[in-house]
Amino acid sequence: MGADASSKFTITEQLLQPESLYLTGNTSTLYALGYMDLKKEGPLVIELPPGMLGFVDDAWFRFVENLGVIGPDKGKGGKYLMLPPDHQGAVPEGYFIVRPDTYSNLVFLRASIKDGLAPAVENIKSKLRVYPLAKADNPPATEFVNFSGKSYNTVAPNDFSFFEGLNQVVQEEPIDAIGPEARGLLAAIGIVKGQPFKPDARMKKLLNEAATIGNATARAITYDPRIGGVYIYPDTDSAWTTAYADKNTSFESNGAMGLDARVLFYFNATGVTPAMAATTAGQGSDYALAYVDADKKPFDGSKTYKLHLPKDVPVNDFWAVTLYDTQTRSMLQTGQKFPTVGSQSEGMTKNADGSYDVYFAPEAPKSKEGNWVQTVPGKSWFTILRMYGPLEPWINKTWRPGEIELVN
Template identity: 55%
Template sequence: MLETPPGTLGVFNDAWGGYLQDIGFFGPDQGKGGKYLVLPPDYQSEIPDGYFVVPSKTYRVLSYIRAFIAEGLEAVTQYIKDQLRIYPLCQKDNPPEMEFISGSGKSFNTIFPNDYTFYEHLHRVIDGEHIGILDPETRGFFASIGIEKGKPFAPDDRMKQILTDAIKIANATARSIVWFPRTKGTMQGIQIYPDTDSAWQMLYVDKNVFFNGQDGQTMNYDAWAMFYYPYVGVTPAQAVGLPGRGSDYAIAYIDSEKNPFDGSKTYQLHLPPDPPVENFWDLTLYDNQTRSMLQTSQAFPTVGSQTEGLQKNDDGSYDIYFGPDPPRRV
């Protein structure tokens, strides 16, 4: 059970990263808040009335919710604490008290292994999940290297070496797709400004969050890797440019000269006046090795329209600089 307050934006994904249901403005509650009931695979019991039902093909479900901070961070934090509730269906008549844990200021690893142990991790996930997490074809691919639900994963030394080489190749392939996508091939539709050959990219090829091609029937696995290698959490609301409701993303992995960003250099981003947003815009920096937020002495690797003291140019535009030291002229 998840009770969400009004005025939020969120989503449910299954354990394989598949989209299940939106929460908030693009969900069935339409931004008014409501009670969501997430059901596991093969659920056979009675479904009570009064809930937005979210069936899942996996036992584990990812959900995240965004609340807006126009009234201040402390105010919205308290707003969420007062109204957000998560509890088992069997405790709906007497929900336990919520415990909220802040992740701010804490260090934790969000990166999958980049060596042979990745396959051990994958086996643990598949072994602990409902068999429906994978379609038969994908399940067969994993079975061919010894990963099957209900069976031990015990590759010999030869297979371990093959898998060690495979994860290196896969890692390099995914990075190549992300940093230098084939915009005249499988990744056509990822560029925001294709006529200028700009480095700015969208979050999804053709804003297709299901990765199933222009015909809706053909999987584009380059587009699939383009998203799932650096990101997590799929929702159509991430590809809807409606001010005040949806969210949209512009992403750059390389600079204007088509070189990967270098942390020892200083870069300038010019933002024209009057960005087409209602609630906020921001610029966030990520580490190109960990795909996580950049860790520096600065508390948060982001600046935006809600940043206190952000300087605006006379014409209403902004010049944002990022690098090891502030430019002398700023």
């Protein structure tokens, strides 16, 4: 995408679009992402604009720190200082300090477009700055790379190349960034820090098969979850699920790692922060995912479905429904610019009682064009309902979305 330095930030100036293969990205917020290389550039300063919502994840996609509204600057903006894992010596004052365990780190920022896209873009491009601490007295300009509508692939491979990428992380990052058990598992297939990864033909074949099996296993765990704490309305036969089992973003419980819970999240998502699972009335966002219809059957792109949202949808800001391709877990590519419809959509209409009906079909039902998201015959899909500024009736479940029903 062209963001080949820490001082280059990607930004969705025209929002994220289906050409980009990005795990469950949405069209309802403005994204800005940076990849921090602390080995190459040393300590890095991030001057964060006000009003951001973001976090830092390390090279192993583990949570490091929150930024913005959910971080120590409380949405007022401020200067963050990211220190390499081997940093020694004094730490200057006047910064929010971030200490990751790896050299490479993802800075993931979102900005609300409640008041319009243009002011959100301007806020980031005029105020976000990233530069080495060593150049703080005369910081270089931060460049922005617009990746709206760009075709690229961030989805992890499901063949032997997955292990090549894994080896790259092991070689580039500190050895103690992961524990002895994880290092032992990697060593068992020939991935050892400081040694070349040269599997023979037999091992390559086995690893290629392992990646394929791993991908299939992750699909089964994600699309038909059998662990507890996943279904939002467990007392009913509802299909609506959450990305975090039991709202737990560490995936650990009773001293044990929830292996399926961790897969459930990471197969569909790019970054993790505890804030994603901490719902505050009237602030932030909360999500519900549906992989099957009201009859527990996978969605068929050739058929017509309807989602009923009862009146008084409990949001302080807005709601949106987005469709995803079950193969790529990225936005469904159709004839529409965005595979999304919601309360901010042009042409969206309410029923007489204030409720909404949303339709999913290859062709728009008559007189329902504004309430319709296009699907593709021969391709399955799943959906995410996003509630921005969710209110108490959503949180306490006294209001709930209908199941997605087959029309014809």
